[in-house]
Amino acid sequence: LSFWTLEGDRVECVHADGFGENDDIYLVSDIYPDIFYNLTDNPASDRNPSWPDNCGPATEDTQQSSPSTESAEFIIGYEDADGVMTPNQRTDLDQACSELPIVCVQDDFEALIEQHVDAIISFSSRWHVMGSSPQIFGAVGNEIPVIVLNAETDAFGAYNLSNDSSSIQETLSWMFKEMGGTGELTYFVFGQNAIHQSAVEAVLSENPGITATQLPAEYDDNSVSWENIDALIKANPGLGAIWSDENVQQLLIAVRGIMEGQPPYINCELKDDFIGLWQEAMDTNPLFKCVATVNPGGTAYEGIYFAYYLLSGHQVNPEALTGPYGNTLYYDYPVVTNETLEAFLGSLDEFRMGDWGIYELAPMTPEKILDNWFIE
Known part of the structure; x- marks a missing residue:
């Protein structure tokens, strides 16, 4: 999470467990001599800060992008326990959250369930989805839909945004x-x-x-x-x-x-x-x-919009559900071979460069998300 200090400096707020015997919450910025500034520094394990993104001087844009809980239609939680969220995904998430009348909060599964959020976005991988299976089932058991990004779970009540x-x-x-x-x-x-x-x-x-x-x-x-x-x-x-x-x-x-x-x-x-x-x-x-x-690159943006449309009462199109468990959203993505490589190289403006230098699908527009995955 990012916010401003009282002096007007923007810093990142994270939890980390690599600097001592227990987790602590740190501010991260080059304004600090050691880059990391320990905020908590106590024997307990302090994790997953949930302070608002803009607690310093706010601009008109940031005020509009962060509606209050009272004015928001839904509270959508997201978790990134394994730290797999990429810079592109962070940007996509922030953009989607700013475009919709929602509040987005980060925490772990247990805390998000206790907060009774309306939906949970899980930044995942083929490893994380196995380790977090009990938490995913716990969320959907509490009637909280879970949207798993870049991996696939078999939990009924969860949806996967992946072509893995x-x-x-x-x-x-x-x-x-x-x-x-x-x-x-x-x-x-x-x-x-x-x-x-x-x-x-x-x-x-x-x-x-x-x-x-x-x-x-x-x-x-x-x-x-x-x-x-x-x-x-x-x-x-x-x-x-x-x-x-x-x-x-x-x-x-x-x-x-x-x-x-x-x-x-x-x-x-x-x-x-x-x-x-x-x-x-x-x-x-x-x-x-x-x-x-060419694999999906905009799952964070698409996941927020999918959750919003789902919570708004739109019905998921059963023909859009695929995958080994029947709960993976369908992506129309190119399969590139020798025969199609030249055509792919001639259409690079249709894709975007991912964080690791691999071409990927750009996020779908809100209209396309609604059209591709929901019944009108």
């Missing part, structure tokens, strides 16, 4: 189609994540002609390095495809060295430097092929 499982299905299905429905696949699921593992197995179950081998991949080892991938390809000359949910640039570095014959099909990502390597590989070996998806 869909992207896995699209990229693997493309590989298997290119292979003619038969052949060998080697794949990596980092950290043995159960959600990604389940998504991969779902696609494999629909393709009995594919012989799949999973190799271990951990964040603290070098399992998916270009050297190991190169050795894998040389030891398995009939390997048809390699898929990984992390470190995919290492796949490309290894495969682009194959000058002749059919290299294994791989998945790619849409970063500028990666795209350059992709194009070089195509020039070196016309048989090289890769696939990538």
